[in-house]
Amino acid sequence: MSIKPIVLLTGGRGMVGRNILEHAMAPQFSFLAPTSKELDLRDFAKVQEYINTYSPELVIHAAGLVGGIQANMASPVDYLVENIDLGRNVILASRNAGIKKLLNLSSSCMYPRNASNPLTEDLILRGELEPTNEGYALAKIFATRLCEYIHKENIAFQYKTFIPCNLYGRFDKFDPKHSHLIPAIIHKVHLAKLNQQKTVEIWGDGGARREFMYAGDLADAVLKAINDFDRVPSLMNVGLGHDHSINEYYEVVSRIIGWNGEFTHDLSRPVGMKQKLVSIERQKIWGWQATTSLADGISKSYNFYLKSIQ
Template sequence: MRVLLTGGNGMLARSIADAWRDQGRQDELIPVTRADADLLDLVAVHEMMHSIKPDLVIHAAARVGGIAANVADPTGFLMDNLRLDSNVLSSAMESSVGKFIYFGSSCMYPKDYRQPLVETDVLAAPLEPTNEGYALSKIAAARYCNYVARQFGLDYRVLIPSNLYGPNDDYSLDRGHLVAAAIAKAHAAKTQSASSIDVWGDGLARREFTYVGDLAHWLVEHLDSISEWPSVMNVGKGEDHSVRDYYEAALATVGYDCELVTDPTKPAGMHQKLMDSSLAMDFGWRANTSLVDGMRQSYAGYLDSLER
């Protein structure tokens, strides 16, 4: 089996490639990056797909960012992801790719809806405005995968991870998600002997973060059962923590202590979006890495990135 993996330089794709090697899979994994093909270029994507002729596509590429990035450019997050996903999915169909794994996002779920969120809650109520553009693009692509599976009987499946973190994360403050940003800020505070760290919102919003290695290893181990998966599955840690908790964990990880100064005037997104991942647990899903261990490995990865 030939497997095409998009987003080859991203945190998730790199973790999947690592898990592939660790587990000694004999299938051919072909990670592709922007240097191989710009996924916003339909002709380039068609040529890549026809050249590789994959049996399975794992689509881990997306334009992603934190709250600040999404608020600043909702049009870009909507249209870039729509174009990117449309190019990859349409090219896969034209190349007769029979198996496809699409990664959705917990942003697809309604704002301040019931907890924990189940897969059928998508489109049940209005979305969180701060990342609505990104969420709409992910919902559209996920629905397309559902339609393909129903209409043509192909194994097009959607996995909805919680927020992910781990080595090779994006630690830039304008694009990074909560855990990566907290680690970067805590490290900067330590090196500068700062007395405080700024935190957007009141610090009480709760988020579910899953260590990326747990998802990657589960996916590689259970890839051969894709035909048995339901059309959509949540894959999350199953527990959440407040924004303040994550910042405190980041400070403990880097070995520093200072004041956390919250700013309630800044957007914090949904108050809570904990997911129910019991469907995936029927297929062996477990997120075993603790926040302490995951933070430690993430910080080690961050320090490595500073030396490169």
């Protein structure tokens, strides 16, 4: 009987982590996915002790403090400091323990706000960041560069980074104070239908464009990477290669939920970057693509939302 490879997954209770653990390929591995109570990633000594004790063959760093525009603007210190601490502790403890393979999950938020789309991996630190989530972006840049520096000092350490586009899906956060765009839209439109509202407000003119990938597809890319780690680029976007306007996301969600009202626009509200579409050229060469359509992904997310509020 073969022994399953041990994989440490941080953030195993978050949206990305739970999608990884429920993936059909997950049983091929022995996943360690400690909760925050079982392992406080903000405590370097405890992280080091945990990794030394279990000696995983590979570490996937998916933990992080995440949230939408409102949360990032309200708590920039937390989004900067906590995410830096998490990345530093997991990555350095892994190096100190001699773990040779680590996959760091970053964010397309770390691209410059005015960069030309599609966003290529070489654009990082080539311009001003989006102010509404700058702290979070800086923390993600820190972790990405740390992985690169460790590999530069010793090429035996394959510390690589995925840069996913915006994500949504099962196990998402639907509380408006913490949610990203699609779960926020699902919550708003569901309440509009429930309360028989005739209008739903959209921040800005709705023309800003975003690329949202179903979290289950990112999980699929991560599981493929575990089995094909040597061929994974050291830095790679993971996305769809196409995007939609904010208005279009509202329209698709409304159609799936069955709400037939009208949209209004509050032009005084912040909307973030005008477009954030990642280049998937490296991803194509690696040989992977997302398969979940927007309608299917939103349907699955809405079904999860309905169960979560029961």
